[in-house]
Amino acid sequence: xxxxxxxxxxxxxxxxxxxxxxxxxxxxxxxxxxxxxxxxxxxxxxxxxxxxxxxxxxxxxxxxxxxxxxxxxxxxxxxxxxxxxxxxxxxxxxxxxxxxxxxxxxxxxxxxxxxxxxxxxxxxxxxxxxxxxxxxxxxxxxxxxxxxxxxxxxxxxxxxxxxxxxxxxxxxxxxxxxxxxxxxxxxxxxxxxxxxxxxxxxxxxxxxxxxxxxxxxxxxxxxxxxxxxxxxxxxxxxxxxxxxxxxxxxxxxxxxxxxxxxxxxxxxxxxxxxxxxxxxxxxxxxxxxxxxxxxxxxxxxxxxxxxxxxxxxxxxxxxxxxxxxxxxxxxxxxxxxxxxxxxxxxxxxxxxxxxxxxxxxxxxxxxxxxxxxxxxxxxxxxxxxxxxxxxxxxxxxxxxxxxxxxxxxxxxxxxxxxxxxxxxx
Amino acid sequence: xxxxxxxxxxxxxxxxxxxxxxxxxxxxxxxxxxxxxxxxxxxxxxxxxxxxxxxxxxxxxxxxxxxxxxxxxxxxxxxxxxxxxxxxxxxxxxxxxxxxxxxxxxxxxxxxxxxxxxxxxxxxxxxxxxxxxxxxxxxxxxxxxxxxxx
Numbered sequence: 001x002x003x004x005x006x007x008x009x010x011x012x013x014x015x016x017x018x019x020x021x022x023x024x025x026x027x028x029x030x031x032x033x034x035x036x037x038x039x040x041x042x043x044x045x046x047x048x049x050x051x052x053x054x055x056x057x058x059x060x061x062x063x064x065x066x067x068x069x070x071x072x073x074x075x076x077x078x079x080x081x082x083x084x085x086x087x088x089x090x091x092x093x094x095x096x097x098x099x100x101x102x103x104x105x106x107x108x109x110x111x112x113x114x115x116x117x118x119x120x121x122x123x124x125x126x127x128x129x130x131x132x133x134x135x136x137x138x139x140x141x142x143x144x145x146x147x148x149x150x151x152x153x154x155x156x157x158x159x160x161x162x163x164x165x166x167x168x169x170x171x172x173x174x175x176x177x178x179x180x181x182x183x184x185x186x187x188x189x190x191x192x193x194x195x196x197x198x199x200x201x202x203x204x205x206x207x208x209x210x211x212x213x214x215x216x217x218x219x220x221x222x223x224x225x226x227x228x229x230x231x232x233x234x235x236x237x238x239x240x241x242x243x244x245x246x247x248x249x250x251x252x253x254x255x256x257x258x259x260x261x262x263x264x265x266x267x268x269x270x271x272x273x274x275x276x277x278x279x280x281x282x283x284x285x286x287x288x289x290x291x292x293x294x295x296x297x298x299x300x301x302x303x304x305x306x307x308x309x310x311x312x313x314x315x316x317x318x319x320x321x322x323x324x325x326x327x328x329x330x331x332x333x334x335x336x337x338x339x340x341x342x343x344x345x346x347x348x349x350x351x352x353x354x355x356x357x358x359x360x361x362x363x364x365x366x367x368x369x370x371x372x373x374x375x376x377x378x379x380x381x382x383x384x385x386x387x388x389x390x391x392x393x394x395x396x397x398x399x400x401x402x403x404x405x406x407x408x409x410x411x412x413x414x415x416x417x418x419x420x421x422x423x424x425x
Numbered sequence: 426x427x428x429x430x431x432x433x434x435x436x437x438x439x440x441x442x443x444x445x446x447x448x449x450x451x452x453x454x455x456x457x458x459x460x461x462x463x464x465x466x467x468x469x470x471x472x473x474x475x476x477x478x479x480x481x482x483x484x485x486x487x488x489x490x491x492x493x494x495x496x497x498x499x500x501x502x503x504x505x506x507x508x509x510x511x512x513x514x515x516x517x518x519x520x521x522x523x524x525x526x527x528x529x530x531x532x533x534x535x536x537x538x539x540x541x542x543x544x545x546x547x548x549x550x551x552x553x554x555x556x557x558x559x560x561x562x563x564x565x566x567x568x569x570x571x572x573x574x575x
Contacts, residue, residue, distance in 0.1 A: 362490065364493075368431075368434070368551060380465065380466050380467055394490065424440065
């Protein structure tokens with residue numbers, strides 16, 4: 001499985017795009033400038049959450065020091081400033097995913113919240129007994145469990161696209177998996193557990209033929225690749241801020257206006273209403289209809305600052321860097337004796353994630369030993385137990401890379417893996 | 426160079442129990458079984474006891490997980506064979522004290538091979554791994570006592 005494994009990459013793009021120096025970029029991230037267990041920190045748990053650049057931390061601090069007020073409520077100067085900054089952030093995030101109309105961008109707590117919003121506000125009114133929801137075995141629990149809850153409430157049935165031995169979706173029987181009973185297809189853009197980049201075009205096209213709504217879980221997508229919801233053809237795109245240099249607790253749901261307009265509210269409260277009477281109320285315009293209560297104002301502003309930061313470096317340059325790093329990581333990690341790497345062979349189908357096991361060392365033990373060397377990786381089922389079951393493992397270790405990681409980080413990871421072999425030998 | 430904490434964590438005895446777990450099998454004639462899992466990391470065991478009167482006649486387990494969780498439950502079962510129920514309870518208490526850094530508990534010979542796990546107390550995120558087996562034991566003793574009353 002390991003030593004003879006060949007990872008391939010098309011010559012497309014590499015070396016032709018603008019570059020930046022990750023060694024310089026990492027100085028923008030204060031958390032990276034520390035020692036852990038006596039070693040300079042190597043942070044390779046980016047698929048869980050990214051570190052935050054100073055520009056984001058500064059924006060958060062500046063907001064609380066100068067502009068802190070509630071939004072869309074006050075007439076006073078601070079409220080005006082807070083509202084402007086908050087809505088400007090929405091414009092930035094809309095631009096980041098190619099949404100031409102920022103009122104189609106609803107703030108959420110993150111991807112999970114966004115998916116639950118759709119499962120509740122769209123699902124309960126549009127899915128009935130005998131209807132089908134199509135998912136894939138690759139999904140994160142946050143794109144499975146909300147649909148299980150909806151199915152249990154409505155009598156709908158869940159179906160799954162299977163994966164092959166490289167962790168790629170098996171689409172040969174896609175035309176059998178979608179039918180006129182299919183109400184919704186919910187699919188990840190990029191797998192968090194394996195890094196597989198899914199062929200969204202093919203899946204969306206199949207969903208279109210039966211009139212099913214498509215939700216894309218973009219938690220790992222909008223982070224690592226350019227997204228253009230305008231041309232994608234999906235109906236909903238959900239993503240989180242904290243994986244792309246923004247704060248935790250903020251994310252967004254993009255949805256087609258006609259769908260969002262037709263949907264019931266998600267939660268009731270202030271901000272989301274138009275007129276409130278004793279027995280009933282009317283709803284605010286989009287996107288506020290889905291934003292009950294005082295929102296995560298500073299989170300939105302922080303995410304806006306993250307979008308500015310990433311835009312300055314350029315998504316093309318970040319993608320090219322991650323691809324280069326991934327090729328190097330697969331080569332070096334793949335050469336460690338006893339290693340088993342999960343996920344696609346082709347780098348064209350893989351994001352900057354290396355999920356692996358090493359001999360009979362359990363991934364928790366791998367992670368503890370790497371941590372003692374200052375190297376942070378994730379160990380466990382990555383909230384993707386269906387993927388683990390497919391490969392008949394209980395857990396994997398996962399190194400995931402971002403713009404501030406370097407080849408030196410990969411070397412430190414490999415040194416740490418040698419230490420694991422020394423102990424578990 | 427190996428960090429001293431790391432070498433105290435991964436002692437040979439622990440790795441030996443991990444690779445050659447004792448009493449790892451389904452138990453015929455079990456009187457109580459407890460499934461205990463750590464959903465965060467996926468460690469899990471099913472602890473099975475055959476209780477006769479006031480003693481554990483036999484203890485076996487089935488499970489999967491990290492070296493610490495699996496070695497700890499293997500070591501624990503070797504100490505449980507033929508043990509009085511109140512002694513087993515005391516063992517669980519003593520082991521928990523050792524995990525919380527009690528140096529005296531760590532010297533207690535009654536803990537047998539389990540003393541090799543003392544180093545885990547220096548790794549707070551791994552303590553729950555070591556305690557998985559004893560958590561199951563305490564549940565099993567509680568369940569068994571509850572059934573005895575009926």
